[in-house]
Amino acid sequence: MSIRFSFGGDEHIFGEVSESMSLEAFFISLSMTNAVRAAGIRGVTEICPANASFQVKFDPDAIKPGDLLKELQGMEAAAAQSDASLKTRIIEIPVYYQDPWTHETLMRFRERHQDPSKTDLEYAAEINGLGTVENFIKAHSSQPWFVSMVGFVAGLPFLYQMVERKRQLEVPKYLRPRTDTPKLTVGHGGCFSCIYSVRGAGGYQMFGVTPMPIYDPTQKVSYLQDEMCLFRPGDIVKWKPISRDEYDAALEAVDENRFEPVIRPATFSLSEFNKDMAGTNAKLMEALNGR
Template sequence: MALVAELGDAISPEINRRVRSLTDALEQGGVPGVFDFLPTYRSVLVYYDPLVATSDEVQDGIKLLLQSAQSTGAGARNVVHLPTLYGGDLGPDIAFVAQHNGIDEQEVIRMHSGTDYLVYMMGFSPGFAYLGGLDERLATPRLQSPRTEIPPGAVGIAETQTGVYPVASPGGWQLIGRTPVKLFDPARERPVLLNAGDYVRFVPIESRERYDDILRRVDAGEYVVDVETEAAES
């Protein structure tokens, strides 16, 4: 059996923080009968065993967890820096994004790299992060004809979203750059780089040579991703 815990009717960092607080508490085994859960932007799908707990008992347990989570407040946040080479053959659609929004390519880079993006949730493919916070002045429609394969690390924009393809896959996002960092690597102890609640900061790479150097270090297992810990906003 399953039920949905709706924590708000909008997509916002505050509501998503409550989602993460609830999932953290559920992960600690806070509600008898619950054996799995799936967080989204503003809700949590909770699976439970009806032979162990009733729907009302699970709902009461969730309410208690939420009350406890509200009293603890928000903790520090992790900002994961993703070096990114914008434009050129690695960002073939940056000119269209610029033209569509009436700005130049350098302004696209400045605006896109000038925001810290909240990871609302993970999904779609291994390591794919749903990011929030794209400047509305960069919003651009998807490609009319999706590409059959997009390489891992490709950074794109689709409507009001931006994101990074963690693995090779088809897709219709407008590609504006690429990061040499692996968001998903099954050979790592922790295959997925990002987690819900993290923030992503795209850091422009100044040259293809620098990109290739970072890529070599990533492939050799020598590159350490910069993760900055910041105090949470009140």
Template sequence: MTVSSPDLKEARYTWGADEFLFVEVDESMSLAANFKVMSIARKLSDAGLPGVVDICPANASLLVRFDPDVLPPSSLESTVRGIERELQNHNQQTLETRIIEVPVWYDDPFTAEVAQRFREGFHQEPDGTDLDYAAKVNGLKDAAEFIRRHHEQPWLVSMVGFVAGLPFLFQLVEREQQLQVPKYLSPRTDTPKLTVGHGGCFAAIYSVRGAGGYQMFGVAAAPIFDPAQSLADFKDFMVFFRPGDIVKFKPVTEEEYNAIQAQVEDGTYRYRQVPVTFDASKALSDPQAYNQELMEALNGI
């Protein structure tokens, strides 16, 4: 399937009150649908249309907030439809982005402690662990195999939101190889900050401590939301991730986690990242080979 595949029909355009245009590219998430969403969002942003207040891309749709006193609704819709036709006609399949290494302490004591507090009445298997359950429902041998499958292939940031700075991530593998895990039966009232979680086919990193229903597998070692912008990676914006980012999780030990925490504390930590041109046609036609190409770019820095 390519971005111009007949499986992706013309988007559906609807209105939310007087200030919002909702563009539904597809009813379900796919790499092709998400790539089209990101492409429309970036081209609309680059157009600098007076009256556009905010552009919020999601997994398979985007929401545009605008000022109707400056930009007539018909003009906005016409512009977005024109962008959609342009993408279809030119079959544009590349996106300038970056690949980022995200260190994770898997099977950590912080999420393990919280998971034990929310078993009975919250979880499908009260006597087990989230990692054991995830391995079981994916037909894997054990938690170690699940962790390996989780970090060995890259993930695409399909959207950022729900709470400030939280990325949703979609693994760049064939659909039949995607890890899928149901959410908790009932949401928890507590989730450790920087928990790496999973619900359905999506991974997420909880940017702040709070409620949550995703299965918990570990904690990221460095912040992804920095309101004080104290670290160099946040000098331009307090939210680290952007839609279209490629993430490669890297397992770290407790000692490595603590060393990163010390660098965060003294303000010297930097994420390993490198600019890449993401080619959706390659990712769709041969994910395994293209993932290796992406990871080689990261390993080369």
């Protein structure tokens, strides 16, 4: 994979590792941004890894755009060969699928949807050939997901499903984006799931909602006091389907600031994962559940 570089105006360099999504492309973009950060280049102000690309923002008064481009190109060979492995975390995210709030919202925006006669979950189940919503929820929540980008809005994770490509769930985005999405909606567009960290516009299909805050600008939530945003690229997520009662109990715990997220250390190696996905995921589940 050779990186396609392009200037974004006079303050950004954009690097596209691959047009299509893969964990290989993600790891090269992560290696590139790690290398840029480690190099401590004068004039570089923002270093942003994305799914299969990355972006570096710079001050052209401090470094010439062409000089920075040459520096980045010089890092490409090493990044392509770096060991695609991580010491990371696995995070359990409780999800109340088919909740009333995303349901109310999706009904309000039905005319912007591909199939106004179905809910987002019914539509997603059908086009993925899974028959029922229950089967779809099972396919969505049974295997872990990989955080391959953080952004759009503050702290929003993009998640890539850790299964063979033919099993990956794919659902198009809404025909026209909604102007409203409930806070903490679990959504899906293309091959990515996401968690909407704040209420606002969105184009991903809506499947459910989590009670667990992932962004707290007031830094009062116990596990978000040091960092406002929970997620980092490379985190691994396991969805845990919960009932309305469990959702309400979790929300009460959040309100009283005694909610304790399940977050465990884990390791991930792309080569091991590619060799044995089921085995890798089973090990991640052991790390999560302590068994």
